Amino acid sequence: MVGKSEPLNGTATAKTGQSPSPSPPPATPMSDLLGNFSFKTLKLKTKQQELLIRVSILCLVYVLAFITRLFSVLRYESMIHEFDPYFNYRTTLYLTEKGFYEFWNWFDSESWYPLGRIIGGTLYPGLMVTAAIIYWALRFLSFAVHIREVCVLTAPFFASNTTIVAYFFGKEIWDTGAGLVAAALIAICPGYISRSVAGSYDNEGVAIFALLLTFYLFVKAVNTGSLAWALGSALGYFYMVSAWGGYIFIINLIPLYVLVLLITGRYSMRLYVAYNCTYILGMLLAMQIRFVGFQHVQSGEHMAAMGVFFLMQVFYFLDYVKHLLSDSKMFQAFLRITVTCAVAVGGVALGVGTASGYISPWTGRFYSLLDPTYAKDHIPIIASVSEHQPTAWSSFMFDFHILLFLFPAGLYFCFKRLSDATIFIVMYGLTSMYFAGVMVRLILVATPAVCLISAIAVSATIKNLTQLARAKDKVSQTGSAKGASSTKGSSKGSIDQSQPFQRNGAFALLFGAFYLLSKYATHCTWVTSEAYSSPSIVLAARGAHGNRVIFDDYREAYFWLRQNTPPDAKVMSWWDYGYQITAMGNRTVIVDNNTWNNTHIATVGRAMSSYEDEAYDIMRSLDVDYVLVVFGGVTGYSSDDINKFLWMVRIGGGVFPVIKEPDYLVNGEYRVDKGAAPKMLNCLMYKLSYYRFGEMTTEYGKPPGYDRARGVEIGNKDIKLEYLEEAFTTSNWIVRIYKVKPPNNRW
């Protein structure tokens, strides 16, 4: 706390009674015991008090981080949310049932029919292996848990662990106070909660923990220059590579940081040891993941790390030569030669590698981060995902609240006290904020940096204010570390009257700071409860009398598929639902969320946007037995297939020019009512969504066939299906399944 930041030697045992009288009275053993007991005071020394406070704060923050993510488990049930986690759940199930070798060599023929998918080689196994290890550990301790419970609660568990890592990181950068504030901020920050609620069994839940751990270990290695910490950092990087594709951020940020340190003249032996060990070991370990493979030496996104590696060797060599040479003119000449040669060799190597094709260029996913307009023009699949949209100010406000004010203040404090560690956190904060501005989903990556920098601001400001508040007591001790009390001491003679004013002012400002932080806590809890705790597979709405109405249509449809269709049936739907159909319906799908084959998805998009007879030919060629569409016209659910239909047209038209987007629009406007384009009114998606809908009255006072999601009465009410027949419609008409009829008998 104030001024007493001596290093703690971690003694938690010294709760000895500090009895003032050394010799107890020589009485019977019983009263001797009682005497000792009464002398045993519970007065702890200040170091122990501080340790107790710190440990209890960390324990509370740990528990808080876990329980704030449990809203959806308490409201609905313990189930997996969204789309991607269902794939992760299915693979984890397979891992726990069949063992690691089967999992690693798994070829799945149940998705992307008829192509199949090499699952072992195209996923990041970190999350599944982590959940499986926790499951086996609990089973070993005789807790009979189901793997689903472990999967649901993995993300909150790792969020709690992230707070502990944030504490140590804050302690490394600034001091223990900042570490505690960082842990508390990151425990409830909505930017992190959004992807790590209970039930969101996705890579990011584990990856943010691995990211922060790697960064912490690397900064510790740079600060200490120890090989052990650098090895730890390499292992942390391996865990990150196994967990998430966002490891590209680490392998580009760390070289950029090293480059900045070299430019600002902070080259040192510690940096050399830390970076070399981390890079080489990390690269070798990363190549063990089949999905990554040899990308560390072949892909353009990883070349920055290699370039900085060679640059470090040049720096070390020049340092070595400088020690050997005594003549500074000779050294200058040598420096010029070496730098020219190094730059020339590096440039030639890069040019040859890129030209020969050995070094592949940046993939579209990551290139669109540097040039955000690229995806909009060239890759419609990336542009269509709602999480990939750029960020508006209100998303920042929702996910960060107070931290948006504290971030620039924290940057100021970091710039005031530049060191290797603060330079790192500044770079991490700036680069991650830029990427968060480009893509909403990446606010998650920026959250730890923003929390840490804001914690520095909070800690430094509160330290200033408490010093002001305690300044009256400390007037005699002007040797305190901060300059605040020295100004007090210098102007002490003239402003004795303003001392209480400043003290009251400091108390008022302290109260204001706590008020702001409590508003932050309120906001975070409200956002978590309202916005980020919905399972997406179960929908809820408020009924007419304010009661809660639950729509469980998705699971109803998937279980119908599971129980009423032949086991080798193939289901065609838009790629959003592929993972859920395979995981819950246990049926083969044509395309799913992996979206690795654009042509296959375009084929499905073409089928959905063609007339029924053309679509029937495509479906027969793909052996489709059932078609699944999602329709929100009865409930007003707005994320249904008709609203996504234009993306199907765009993606299909990107590969098959016969599908043209203007055919489906009227004056550039997308309509489904009477004035809609004729191709729109007769395409397969329209027919399957609105079959028999024309007879249905959805809202009081509106004509039958009133689509509540679009707010119009549909144009084509009398729909006849020739090649498909309706198999199942869920109770609220959200999911509709159709069976593809076999071809007519020929004679």
Added chain:
Amino acid sequence: MPPKSETQPPSTGTGTTPSDPSNASIDPILLVLRILPYSFLRPPRLRLKLPTLTLPSPMTVYALVLLTYFMVVSGIVYDVIVEPPSIGSTQDRLTGSIRPVVFLTAQVNGQYIIEGLSSGFMFVLGGIGIVLMDLALDRNRAKSVKVSYATAGISSVVLAYVISMLFIRIKIPGYLY
């Protein structure tokens, strides 16, 4: 660690050729150049000097960083890609006149340009307020300057917080309900 060489007396290195310093260079490229074109060509006498690059001070960098932060947090990437209008408009039902609408309501990830810029400005103002509060405490300045910094800082923070809360309440109906 590279071995430390013993310190040699400096006179031996530079005392050999005081008259012709270019001959003391060990640069091989310079050697080749002296032979090949410059044995028959004469370079003109110029007085050129390479500009020396100095690193900017931390506070200059901080100012640039603050500017970048303002642009990113105002949603400039959203503005460039989605190209929303700078201000929205709605038609008054009774009179038929076009009234401007500043906030794009009910959408968390959507904005008009002006609302983005004004919110970004509020965030930066709050940050600068805290910086001013710290400046008011830490330096040996004149007391009136410290008091004015403190006042400006506190009022900036309060203003920024209140206005940001107002903005988000207008934009998201049902906020904190």
